[in-house]
Amino acid sequence: DIQMTQSPSSLSASVGDRVTITCRASQTINTYLNWYQQKPGKAPKLLIYGASTLQSDVPSRFSGSGSGTDFTLTINSLQPEDFATYYCQESYSIPTFGQGTKLEIK
Amino acid sequence: EVQLVESGGGLVQPGGSLRLSCAASGFTVSSNYMSWVRQAPGKGLEWVSVTYSDGRTYYGDSVKGRFTVSRHNSKNTMYLEMNSLRPEDTAVYYCARTLPRGSSYGMDVWGQGTSVTVSS
Numbered sequence: 001d002i003q004m005t006q007s008p009s010s011l012s013a014s015v016g017d018r019v020t021i022t023c024r025a026s027q028t029i030n031t032y033l034n035w036y037q038q039k040p041g042k043a044p045k046l047l048i049y050g051a052s053t054l055q056s057d058v059p060s061r062f063s064g065s066g067s068g069t070d071f072t073l074t075i076n077s078l079q080p081e082d083f084a085t086y087y088c089q090e091s092y093s094i095p096t097f098g099q100g101t102k103l104e105i106k
Numbered sequence: 107e108v109q110l111v112e113s114g115g116g117l118v119q120p121g122g123s124l125r126l127s128c129a130a131s132g133f134t135v136s137s138n139y140m141s142w143v144r145q146a147p148g149k150g151l152e153w154v155s156v157t158y159s160d161g162r163t164y165y166g167d168s169v170k171g172r173f174t175v176s177r178h179n180s181k182n183t184m185y186l187e188m189n190s191l192r193p194e195d196t197a198v199y200y201c202a203r204t205l206p207r208g209s210s211y212g213m214d215v216w217g218q219g220t221s222v223t224v225s226s
Contacts, residue, residue: 031210032210032211034210034211043202044143044200045216046213046214049205049210050212051210087150089213091210094153094166095141095153095211097152099150100150100151
């Protein structure tokens with residue numbers, strides 16, 4: 001099975017900062033990589049699919065990149081509503097989620 | 107409006123059974139890929155199953171042989187039949203519409219979740 005490793009597991013940042021979350025797959029997954037945002041008590045929300053395609057209605061400050069085994073989610077100019085937990089998910093084989101990155105306000 | 111609504115969660119004893127429902131509006135369940143994803147209390151997301159539009163269903167190893175997905179087309183609803191439940195099945199269960207392969211099977215529409223607790 002493919003393992004997905006996200007880093008960091010938690011991150012403190014301020015409004016206006018630029019943050020990057022990384023996700024590494026244990027084997028190549030081409031660009032079968034999706035990113036989700038989850039707020040407490042809510043369902044996850046799809047942000048990016050195919051490693052870099054922004055889902056409709058997602059602000060352009062979110063971007064994704066990578067292929068093969070290494071991927072990044074970047075959030076430019078953090079807004080208050082961006083503080084949440086972020087998950088990567090591979091869909092190359094059996095869908096597997098990363099362990100999550102909790103983004104907190106500094 | 108495109109929407110998913112789960113129901114059927116609750117408290118069940120170990121070894122018991124439960125059936126969750128996922129009712130869709132604004133799109134047709136049988137024409138789309140659909141997934142179940144769960145989240146144990148305080149934990150991350152775990153994929154449970156995916157059902158393709160042709161009816162093929164695949165399950166995660168932790169539920170294979172115990173959980174079964176079905177669809178009721180006229181009700182535009184998907185079900186998750188859970189048998190031989192274990193305490194480790196305790197979680198919030200989400201259903202999600204899943205995009206096709208060309209969109210990396212991203213899960214773009216989610217229900218609000220329904221909570222399942224397995225405990226004596």
